[in-house]
Amino acid sequence: MHINLNAIDFRHGKTDTRVFENTSYRIDGPGFNALFGPSGVGKTTLAKIIAGKADHNSRFSGSIDKEGISVILYTYNLERLPNWYSIEEHFRAVCPASAKKLLNELTEISGLKPVINSRFSRLSLGQQNRANLIRYLIQDFDVLIMDESLANVDEITKQKIILKIKSAFPDKIFLYISHNVVEVAKFCKEILVIRRPERLPQIKKVSGFDFAGEREPGQGRLEHIMLEIMNAS
Amino acid sequence: MHINLNAIDFRHGKTDTRVFENTSYRIDGPGFNALFGPSGVGKTTLAKIIAGKADHNSRFSGSIDKEGISVILYTYNLERLPNWYSIEEHFRAVCPASAKKLLNELTEISGLKPVINSRFSRLSLGQQNRANLIRYLIQDFDVLIMDESLANVDEITKQKIILKIKSAFPDKIFLYISHNVVEVAKFCKEILVIRRPERLPQIKKVSGFDFAGEREPGQGRLEHIMLEIMNAS
Amino acid sequence: MLHKRIYQFLIIYFLGLSALFIVKYSLELSDYVIPSPAEVWSAARQYFFSFFINSVNTLCVAILGHMISICLATAVAIIGSKTNWIGSFIKIGAYNIQAYPIVAVAPIIFILFGDGLSSRLLITAMICYFPLLLSFIGVFSEPVAHIEHFYNSTGQMTWWLPIKIRLFENISKLITVISGSATVAMVGTIVAEFIAADAGIGYRIRIALYQSDLAKILVALFLIGICTSLYLFVLEYSGTRIKKKLDIPAEGSQ
């Protein structure tokens, strides 16, 4: 199971600046990985390229090989659920039978139970984020890219959700986009630090602590990873 | 200069659950304060109440006294700039003559220079966030409430922006809503931790480190504050 | 609400009437060109009741025609908003048929449908559905990226779902358009009656027109205005109720 980016070149429509230039990277095996880098560096762009959702007008070259992967989902924090159902009805409508139990656990853990009967437009921002993420998690996928999907959720809830994801999907690939370096260092297996095209290689790999709920990372270990990430970016 | 919340009671339209129940709090003097609390607890709601932008259908009682405050602005991370201008043109269109220099510095610090000629819809999420915040900062205000305004910006840039705000507006009140406890503990003068209505008082005050760029907080000090915040919430 | 609508209509009507009388007296026109107030008044007294019955008759047909139009416009817009060849074909078909004046196609309609209520309804619907169609196609062709993304990505997008999403997203625009098109339904019915029927206020207008009897026409216009305001009010009121029920945020697009 891997995704292989080969010599990716990418420019957005109407612009001449390359977001990616001859960029290659290989994501191997399952795991909870991060896409990290300063705002505007190209995380969303890369995520969309991987998910095959890049803009039609953009110019793209290079190739992406996949092995053992058929469904790649991309979710982002601005997504909305239609307002005609309550959150619970929405969940039910898109939940395959096999994921019922998982759905229940996710709703519980994410703290959405009290607002499960509300319409989407009546949720707080973080509640909206979580509702959206959950409906993706109960789908069938091999790779899930979460573009700031938990950016507006408090840290305690976020940790619960991430740990649940890690335990429930041990054999899937996640690409988690976040600006929180502590979180990325602590939870992710591999951190793909994206850098401006001037710096080569454009994607640098840092290994994270990959916390799964058992043993909290020591302060030193975490700081070391964070420093590595900072140096890389 | 203060804002005084007196016995606020608030229910959203169509719901019966009180978001606030007999809640009082006093924000005194200028400073960079935070509104903190789990997702869905009522930060946005409170911010809107203070800014006088609460929904028409909601039921509200209580009063808000202000002294030395005439303009309260509320900005949030989903705002958009119209697409008919580039960012630079937008800035110019809404910038009072007196704020020109400030605008320049803010654009520089926030790292928006390279995309200043792009339209809003062509920016990355974090760039959009920053562009929106900047146009508020150059307005005339006494209180600025930033509802997750920097939630999608990387930490390095975020720190630069916050420090710049603190130095440029020493005599204004800021209410900064964020889910990042480190950041809140480090930069804010006062942290208003909001809790579920069951717990009294509903807003608890924690003093932050109020970092202004000179002396980095020691690890212990920061952890202490963070612990306090966690305990409070 | 209702009294406000009626009230506003009355102001407009009497403003128009006054303007007409001012033209009459300043140009010293005879009662034949523009009837005198006395004549209008006597026509009103004489015909008010029977015209009222006729207007209500027209209103009923208009309401029926309006419903048909809404269904028709929805159906055509749904197909026409699809980006495939059939969609664009249906769209062009709908547009082209619209470009034909009803009077020109009326003979064909009568040949095919006879001259009962069905022709009348068809003509009403043909006149009324197009303004709806335009808005509907506009709404149904424009993706709501942030909502549709999920269904597209997960392969759960059905033929019908994007329509439903775009409909919900634009419900208040659509309600505005639908309630506003009530007046087009009314005018469509009147035109249908003008061409085809021997009942309804359109038919009475036609007779008055042949007799150059502006006084009667003015009375008819008054009643048409009242009926239209009434129907408009009912639709706007229902629209507000529907929006409340569907929990559409008052603030607009969230």
Place this chain on the structure above:
Amino acid sequence: MLHKRIYQFLIIYFLGLSALFIVKYSLELSDYVIPSPAEVWSAARQYFFSFFINSVNTLCVAILGHMISICLATAVAIIGSKTNWIGSFIKIGAYNIQAYPIVAVAPIIFILFGDGLSSRLLITAMICYFPLLLSFIGVFSEPVAHIEHFYNSTGQMTWWLPIKIRLFENISKLITVISGSATVAMVGTIVAEFIAADAGIGYRIRIALYQSDLAKILVALFLIGICTSLYLFVLEYSGTRIKKKLDIPAEGSQ
């Protein structure tokens, strides 16, 4: 693109024509009810050129009338979308006037404006502007909260800004509506000619109708269709260009 439009129109037209002939031959209707193909063909050969000139004449007036309608609809919608009393008054005024069939108000129009080009344009505009108005009011009345919030909060909201914001936000819907309404402009002009003019294809249709000459009407409909398709294409093409220029994301509402 253009040839696709024309192509589709031809298919529709000939489908319609075939349907008519099928009705004719299956019901054994005689040539005076539905003309035979030979008669239609001979009418086409005889009148094609002069009808073509007339249609182009009509198209020119339609384009002018369309421009006027767009301006009128924009103006009324801007005022009518304001939530104050004047706004709702203007809106109701526009709606009520619309409910009057043109044929009923035509005598008044002729009294006031004579029977030159101005009456013809006025009637065209009156017929064409309403579908536009409906969509425009729908669009202009609906706030775009996430964009307008800044201007409202900082007291920089002007009278004009919300209009501009909502216009930009809905530009592709509006372009759809405007280009689609081209056909209404065409039909409006034809109706105006039917009642008022002594030129244009509408006038020819009226004569053909008087002479009960369906063959000529069919030829006229063909030319109207061609002209409409042409104009429609020009508008749709310009719309695409405008969208590109304004950098409207293809994906839809961002």
Place this chain on the structure above:
Amino acid sequence: AYCRDRNPHKITYRLKWILNTSSAGDIYADAAGYFAQNGLDVQIRPGGPERDPIKELELGRAEFGVASADQIIRALSKGADIVVVYQLFQINPLQWIYRPDKTLIENPRDLMGKTIGITHGGIDENIMKALLAKSGIKLSEVELYSVRYDFTPFYQARVDLWPIYRNAQGPVIGARLEEAGEKIAYFNPDKHGIHTVANSVITSGKILRTRPELVDQFIHALHRGWEAAMEPSNTEKTIAMIYQADKNTPAETIKKQLELTRAFVKPYAQIPIGAIDASAWRQTEKIMTDQKLIDKPVGIDQFLRGTFVNAKKPQR
């Protein structure tokens, strides 16, 4: 107003309907230059139900116009300042077309039980009602069918009799039916004692008072035009002129229309073209009074100001 200030002889003549064979003399006078020879610059403009020549006269947009007798009487009853100066048709060309092999109508009593097309609000309705009344047929004994723009109901034989203008529509509609092998015939109310007036030339009382010479010149030229147009030896020339003005109608059709028009405009050798048939006007007025189309008689005689008013009509 038109450039009347510049040239007092520039005038507008508003017809009742589009330019066709029914205005043969008008077209002739114009094309042959008779107006110009009388020092007039006449603009002939087509009319229609929405463009009423009487209103145009009053608004000063036209000096002369053509209107039907019912229009004129109705306008007079409402105080319009108009006078009749020339009567174009001696016999009203309004007739009902029918299929004699299906519906045999030899006298008005045969109308009983038939479906008769009428234009509600049009003069044909009043003529038919007067005829029925005269023949002692109650309205409930016939089926009145509301006529509209197209002839389909008659074509499909759902209506037995359909009103048409014999001279203008007859040759077109009739020919179409005959081509398909149908037999057709026309029912003429004039033959059954209902003498009504159709189109006449009018001007305003004010013009007649203040510019009688203008009226004279105009009528003189118009009369020359009609005489020439109705002259059988001028047939080819007249047809060419009409075709020039109305390219929608083929020349053969115009030829037939012209023959028929002649029979309505100059049915009797001893009556001049344009003669005003006062008795027919009175009967029209009476019909309208009886059927409550006007409140009270207008005293039509005083408004008939033509050159040949009351020319004696031969007994039929």
